[in-house]
Amino acid sequence: MSTLCADAHYFAGYSSGHYINLKEEYGEFGLYFPRQISDTMCVFADMRAYVFEKTPPGGSAGFGVRVKNGERISGMNLFYDYRPGKMHKGFHRIGTGIELLHPSFELYVNGYFPIGPQIRRGKKVFFNDFIGDFFATCRPVDFSVGYGVDAELGKTFYRSGDLKFYAGIGPYYYTSKRKKSFSGGAVRVELQFNRYLSLRVLSSYDKPNRSQTQATVYFSLPLWKSECQPPRRNGIIFLDHCCNFTWNWE
Numbered sequence: 001m002s003t004l005c006a007d008a009h010y011f012a013g014y015s016s017g018h019y020i021n022l023k024e025e026y027g028e029f030g031l032y033f034p035r036q037i038s039d040t041m042c043v044f045a046d047m048r049a050y051v052f053e054k055t056p057p058g059g060s061a062g063f064g065v066r067v068k069n070g071e072r073i074s075g076m077n078l079f080y081d082y083r084p085g086k087m088h089k090g091f092h093r094i095g096t097g098i099e100l101l102h103p104s105f106e107l108y109v110n111g112y113f114p115i116g117p118q119i120r121r122g123k124k125v126f127f128n129d130f131i132g133d134f135f136a137t138c139r140p141v142d143f144s145v146g147y148g149v150d151a152e153l154g155k156t157f158y159r160s161g162d163l164k165f166y167a168g169i170g171p172y173y174y175t176s177k178r179k180k181s182f183s184g185g186a187v188r189v190e191l192q193f194n195r196y197l198s199l200r201v202l203s204s205y206d207k208p209n210r211s212q213t214q215a216t217v218y219f220s221l222p223l224w225k226s227e228c229q230p231p232r233r234n235g236i237i238f239l240d241h242c243c244n245f246t247w248n249w250e
Contacts, residue, residue, distance in 0.1 A: 028048060047244050064097070135248055
């Protein structure tokens with residue numbers, strides 16, 4: 001699995017810009033922990049915390065396994081994702097992924113399945129400082145973007161020592177309780193400068209969210225060499241927020 005190797009490492013990153021329905025900046029902290037079981041099998045654990053600019057922190061954690069057959073590597077993973085909305089009520093999701101990795105290409109397919117409510121309502125707020133007996137109410141509502149699937153076909157186009165350049169492209173589809181379901185396409189570019197510093201750029205386009213681009217800088221603290229790279233998936237639950245107004249005048 002040497003063409004797909006990665007260090008076991010602690011990492012921290014900062015993301016600026018927008019991607020699909022994620023429209024705030026955030027910090028990311030985590031641990032990637034791979035283990036070689038045999039010459040043909042490796043397992044890994046991946047744990048991440050997200051600190052958002054405008055909403056409470058979230059996180060994801062999961063594990064996976066990969067098996068080598070000649071030059072081809074097949075893998076699968078299972079993750080749990082969590083993110084609270086603006087009202088601090090949490091949304092939960094299970095993610096599953098399958099992978100087909102080869103020195104000439106890499107294919108990732110991920111599914112996302114919400115657990116529990118996809119709508120969280122807050123308490124009504126009354127506004128009665130109007131002239132006369134008029135009043136209005138506002139009830140805040142958080143929505144999670146629910147079921148989803150994405151895929152990515154990519155390739156490591158250049159590698160020399162710890163320097164690596166990867167690019168991939170693929171479609172995505174998400175359902176939503178607030179908006180209509182939407183689909184689009186995304187591009188990923190990753191440049192690893194060395195064992196300590198890397199850059200990721202994500203660009204997406206779909207009809208509701210239009211064109212979005214996000215850049216992330218990662219700093220890593222390597223623990224040991226491994227031949228089992230991290231999975232490529234979206235660990236952040238997309239959210240929407242609105243306030244339902246009512247009033248007693250025409």
